[in-house]
Structure formats: C-alpha cells, structure tokens
Amino acid sequence: MKKRKQSAPSVASEAIYAQKGYYALTKNDWKPRFFSFLIDVCVMIAPIMIWNIIMMAVLGSIVSVSGMVIINIAIGILLILSILCANFYIYKQTGGQSLGMRIFGYKVITSNGNDCSNAALLRREVIGFAIPFLVLMYFLNIFGVVLYWAINGILVLTTKQQRTLPDMLFHTCVVGVAKQKRVRSVKPQPQYRSRIDLHLHSDFSANGEYNVEELFQLAAKNNMQTISITDLDCAKSNHLAKRMSALYNVEYIPGIEINCEYQGIRLRVLGYFIDYTNELFATIENESLVNEKRASIARVQKFEKLIGRHIDIDRLLQNNRFQRLPGELIAKHVLTRSEFSDCELLQPYLQYDHMEEAARKLAKDYFSYGKPCYVQVKYPLLEDVLEVIKMSGGVSVLAYPGRLYMSEPQLLDELVKLGIQGLEVFYSKHTQEEMKALMKYAMTHKLYITGGSGFFHEQGSARIGMTQCPKDGERIIQDFIEAYQ
Structure with missing residues (x-):
C-alpha cells in the first residue's frame, strides 16, 4: 500500500504545531476561513454602520442635512483609522487572533511555528491588507479591492500552509487552534509522606532554598525518620548535617549527587555513606x-x-x-x-x-537542548565518578532513572556492569509504570532500592518525604540503610 503523501506543513512542522496546540489548515477549512475573513472586513469598515444610522436620522428629520458635511468628514477619518488600526488592535490584545479568527479558532503565527511579535502582526495587517484596501479603493474602486481579495483567496486554496500574499511577504501563516477539552476537576487525595527521604537539597545546591538546619527542622516537623542531603557536586552539607542529626533526632545518611556523562548522555549519580572529608569531593566541586x-x-x-x-x-x-x-x-x-x-x-x-x-x-x-543557545556543560565521566564514590567507601545509586530505563533499557545493563549498585526506584516525578519496571529490574539484578523526593524549595512540585514510596515499601529502603550502617 502506498503511503499517503504528506501535505505541507512538513511532518516536523506538524510536530511543532501539535506541541503548541495548533494544527495545519486544509482545503476543507476554506468556508470557516472565508467567514472569518468577512467578519474582519466588517470590523475594518464598522464606521460605515454609524454613517448608515446617521443617514436614517437625517431621513427622519432628527439630524439636520446641513450638518452632513462635517459628519461625512468625521466618518471618513474614523473609517480610515478603523481600516488601519482596528484589526491590529485586536491582534495585539489576543496574541495573534482577529475577531473572526477568535470566533472560528484560527491564529497568525510565524512560518517556523513561533508566536508573531506585535511588529510582525502590524506589518502583516497594515501593509498587507489595510493600505492595499485604501489605495485600490481610491484608484480602482471596489473592483480593485475585490480582485485583490480574490487573488489572496486563490493563493489560500492553492499554496502550502494556505498563505496569502502578506503571509508570503512577512513569513507568517494562519493555523488552527486546537480546542481544549474540559476536564472535570477531581478533589486531590492526600499523598502518603514517607518517613525516609534520601534525596534532599540544601542551599549548597544552586536552587536549594533551605540551609542544613532548616532542612532538619522541616524533617522533624514532618516526623521524618531518616534523610540524606545530596547536594549537586558538593559534599559540604554533610559536616553540619551530622551534628544536626543528633540535635533534631533525625537519622542522617551522608550523601552527594554528582553530574556525570556516559557516551554523551548526562546522568546523575547519588553517592551514599561516603567519606565526605575525602579531598576528591572538593576537586569535583571546584x-x-x-x-x-x-x-x-x-x-x-x-x-x-x-x-x-x-x-x-x-x-x-x-x-x-x-x-x-x-x-x-x-x-x-x-x-x-x-x-x-x-x-x-x-x-x-x-x-x-x-x-x-x-x-x-x-x-x-x-536555551533548552537542541535550541540556538544550548550549551553542553562539561561533566566528568561516569566511570570516574563511580571510582570516586567507591574510594570514599560509598554506594553508587543512579538518580531518577525512570525515563532513561523506559527509553533505553539496554543502557541500564551497561551502567550496572560499570558499577552502579542501586536505583532510585521511588522518586517524586516517576510514573507508576516507571516505578514498577524499575522495581522489577532492581530485584532481578539484586540492586539496592532507594527513594527520594528531589526536594529543592517550596515553589517546586517536590515536597520533603513525597517520594511516592508506599508505607509497605519503606522496609526495602530500610534494608539498604541497615546493610551499610
């Protein structure tokens, strides 16, 4: 069976549209697009309706005929301003939608799928539609205007991305805006807060909000049993944390989270029970x-x-x-x-x-991956990070591996062979499917199982103790802790 030939925009463009809630128009959209255009024309020439009302008032002897000269001049000026500015004002207020487009669910965007700037919308509307309307009306009367509209209509029906002359000139196009499905709100159920959280960040991490003592105060307030502060590429919090542990009666596991790289893939490895005084950690931080x-x-x-x-x-x-x-x-x-x-x-x-x-x-x-200003940070090799954790007497656990395992399961086999000893199975952003698959993998390969929230600050989605580990699952993490105490 032959594959159906893709129409423009390309598959890549369609993917971009779908990501932003748009869809490419087809020839079947000509009728609503036409009515959308008619509404926009009505907006442009709205002052004519005022003139009609005044004429009725004159015929009804409500307004004097002698005042019509001034009224005609005023209406004429108002009409020119309306043609030049009315639709653009609506575009600006709605982020790229005229009144007609808003009613029928269309929007003007750039040809590469981004939102149009106000300057681009102004050029498209004024130079592409308003000025031609005024010039053609002046020199060729309504026939010139209709001819210009007809040419644009033919282009819409025959060109890729259904672009008019102004669209081609200013690199814009009209797309459909997907309707959002209304979802009935469901009252959220309280999530179980685990008493063990082995993935917390203090202000020794770039985005951490709380200092070490404040984290222990928060842990004590939430009746936490065991925590570990795993700051990014930094082991400094462990010095103070050991002292705070006794003060707040919260068990503490020395930890760190280290950025690293394996075959061009960025990973993070959690190190537990480390000798945080080892100078190698200071080198990693620097x-x-x-x-x-x-x-x-x-x-x-x-x-x-x-x-x-x-x-x-x-x-x-x-x-x-x-x-x-x-x-x-x-x-x-x-x-x-x-x-x-x-x-x-x-x-x-x-x-x-x-x-x-x-x-x-x-x-x-x-700035995100694959975008114009993305810069890859240089990270140490995974093998070197595993060696540092091993030399400090620690245990290497792969941080939040859910998405990685679901997309590249064979990669996890390689990491385990290199020395990964455990998986962070329970994590605040893992899906149930990911946790189920990771649990099975860890049990099969006899790996340690840990859980952590990844808590940085109160503005984030993670909360201390919200690891998604069920109460019955805490025993597995406790076994890991007891094995190294």
Missing part, C-alpha cells in the same frame, strides 16, 4: 564551578549574537555563588531591563502577564 561558569559565559555570548545586544556578564555573575547562569536567569535579566525592551525577538515574551512564565518560555525556546 571543577563543577569552573565548567558551569564557562558554559554560562558561552550561553550568554550565543544569546548576545542572536539579539544583537551586549549583555553584562559581570553583572549577572556578581554575587552569584555558583557562577551558574541558566537560561531562565538570562531570560529574566533581558526581559526586565529597559535596554532590551525594543528587541524584536523578545516582543512575544514581553506580552506575558507574569514574568516567571515569560522567562520559562523564553528559556525553553532558546
């Missing part, structure tokens, strides 16, 4: 800071080239304890400083009501 700073500078430089503006790296790194500039931090910087307010690339993000949401979107669009 190298991590250097590598993060290099990557941060490269990240900023790439974005500078993209927007054509200088970004003060020294200002960003000033008082930055970890010398780390993630995409979201760079995004917040440029979106909140006046010198970047006229950058065309930033315009769609400046329309957001909430800066946090805008920064997340900008970071995702430009």
Whole structure:
C-alpha cells in the first residue's frame, strides 16, 4: 500500500504545531476561513454602520442635512483609522487572533511555528491588507479591492500552509487552534509522606532554598525518620548535617549527587555513606564551578549574537555563588531591563502577564537542548565518578532513572556492569509504570532500592518525604540503610 503523501506543513512542522496546540489548515477549512475573513472586513469598515444610522436620522428629520458635511468628514477619518488600526488592535490584545479568527479558532503565527511579535502582526495587517484596501479603493474602486481579495483567496486554496500574499511577504501563516477539552476537576487525595527521604537539597545546591538546619527542622516537623542531603557536586552539607542529626533526632545518611556523562548522555549519580572529608569531593566541586561558569559565559555570548545586544556578564555573575547562569536567569535579566525592551525577538515574551512564565518560555525556546543557545556543560565521566564514590567507601545509586530505563533499557545493563549498585526506584516525578519496571529490574539484578523526593524549595512540585514510596515499601529502603550502617 502506498503511503499517503504528506501535505505541507512538513511532518516536523506538524510536530511543532501539535506541541503548541495548533494544527495545519486544509482545503476543507476554506468556508470557516472565508467567514472569518468577512467578519474582519466588517470590523475594518464598522464606521460605515454609524454613517448608515446617521443617514436614517437625517431621513427622519432628527439630524439636520446641513450638518452632513462635517459628519461625512468625521466618518471618513474614523473609517480610515478603523481600516488601519482596528484589526491590529485586536491582534495585539489576543496574541495573534482577529475577531473572526477568535470566533472560528484560527491564529497568525510565524512560518517556523513561533508566536508573531506585535511588529510582525502590524506589518502583516497594515501593509498587507489595510493600505492595499485604501489605495485600490481610491484608484480602482471596489473592483480593485475585490480582485485583490480574490487573488489572496486563490493563493489560500492553492499554496502550502494556505498563505496569502502578506503571509508570503512577512513569513507568517494562519493555523488552527486546537480546542481544549474540559476536564472535570477531581478533589486531590492526600499523598502518603514517607518517613525516609534520601534525596534532599540544601542551599549548597544552586536552587536549594533551605540551609542544613532548616532542612532538619522541616524533617522533624514532618516526623521524618531518616534523610540524606545530596547536594549537586558538593559534599559540604554533610559536616553540619551530622551534628544536626543528633540535635533534631533525625537519622542522617551522608550523601552527594554528582553530574556525570556516559557516551554523551548526562546522568546523575547519588553517592551514599561516603567519606565526605575525602579531598576528591572538593576537586569535583571546584571543577563543577569552573565548567558551569564557562558554559554560562558561552550561553550568554550565543544569546548576545542572536539579539544583537551586549549583555553584562559581570553583572549577572556578581554575587552569584555558583557562577551558574541558566537560561531562565538570562531570560529574566533581558526581559526586565529597559535596554532590551525594543528587541524584536523578545516582543512575544514581553506580552506575558507574569514574568516567571515569560522567562520559562523564553528559556525553553532558546536555551533548552537542541535550541540556538544550548550549551553542553562539561561533566566528568561516569566511570570516574563511580571510582570516586567507591574510594570514599560509598554506594553508587543512579538518580531518577525512570525515563532513561523506559527509553533505553539496554543502557541500564551497561551502567550496572560499570558499577552502579542501586536505583532510585521511588522518586517524586516517576510514573507508576516507571516505578514498577524499575522495581522489577532492581530485584532481578539484586540492586539496592532507594527513594527520594528531589526536594529543592517550596515553589517546586517536590515536597520533603513525597517520594511516592508506599508505607509497605519503606522496609526495602530500610534494608539498604541497615546493610551499610
């Protein structure tokens, strides 16, 4: 059977559309698209309706005929302003939808699938539709306008992505906006809070909110039995944590979480029961800071080239304890400083009501994997990290391996052969399917089973003790702890 030939946009474009809740239009959409266009024309020439009402008032002797000259001039000016500005104003307020498009579920976006800036929408509407309307009406009367509309209609029916002349000129296109399914709200059920959490972060981690003592206060408040603070590439919290353990009557397991790389894949390994005084951990921390700073500078430089503006790296790194500039931090910087307010690339993000949401979107669009400003941080090799943990007397556990195992199960076999001794089966963001598969794998290969929330701060989705480990499952983690005590 022959495969059905793909129509434009390409499969890649369709994937981008689906990701953003759009869909490509087909020839079957001509009728609602036509009615959408008619509504927009009505918006453009709305002042004519006022003129009709006034004429009725004149015929009814409510308004004097002598005043019609002034009224005609006023209506004419209002009509020109309406043709030039009315639809663009609606586009600006709705983020790319005219009144007709909003009614029928369409939107104007760029040809590569991104939201249009206000400047692009202005050019498309004024230069592409309003000015031709006025010029053709003046020189050729209504026949010229209808001919121009007819040409655009033919292009919509015959071209890929159903683009009009203005769309081709300004690299835009019209897409459908998928309707959101209404889901009945369900009252959330309270989740079991495990008394063992072996994956917490203090303020020794870049995004950690609480200091070590505050974490123990939080643990004691929630009746925790055992915790481990596993800061990223840093073992410093363990010194203070050992003292806090006795003070707050919460058992403590020395830990660390280390970024590493295996065959180009970024992994994180949890080290438990480590000798945190070993100088190798200080070396890992120092190298991590250097590598993060290099990557941060490269990240900023790439974005500078993209927007054509200088970004003060020294200002960003000033008082930055970890010398780390993630995409979201760079995004917040440029979106909140006046010198970047006229950058065309930033315009769609400046329309957001909430800066946090805008920064997340900008970071995702430009700094995430595969995007223009993505920079790969240099990480130590997995083999070296496993060796360091082993030399310090610790146990190596692969952090939140759910997604990795479900996508590349054979890779986990390789990691176990290299020296991974356990899996973080229970984790706040694992699915039930992932935890079930990991549990089976760990039992089959006689690996240690641990659980942790990955808690950084109260703004995140993870909470201390929310590891998804059921009460009956705590015994398995307790067996691991007792084996090394």
